[in-house]
Amino acid sequence: MNKKNEVLRDSFTVAGSALDALEKWHHIPVLSAVLTFILWVRVQMWANFTQNSEAYFSGNDACYHFWEVMHMVQN
Secondary structure (H helix, E strand, O other), X not given: OOHHHHHHHHHHXXXXXXXXXXXXXXXXXXXXXXXXXXXXHHXXXXXXXXXXXXXXXXXXXXXXXXXXXXXXXXX
């Protein structure tokens, strides 16, 4: 074989291994995109629930869960 064919064959194996890696790890970028979207949605409303470094709860459930966790931490 000549050098040109060897270089061409090596480039195909590198491309093949990159495609194999992409096929093996395809879930990582997908999960990163989903988690980024979830964080973006949650962060949008922070201004509605915090003022002067205090948290304001939007209902009874949030207060109840906060008090329950504080009680468990203290005891």
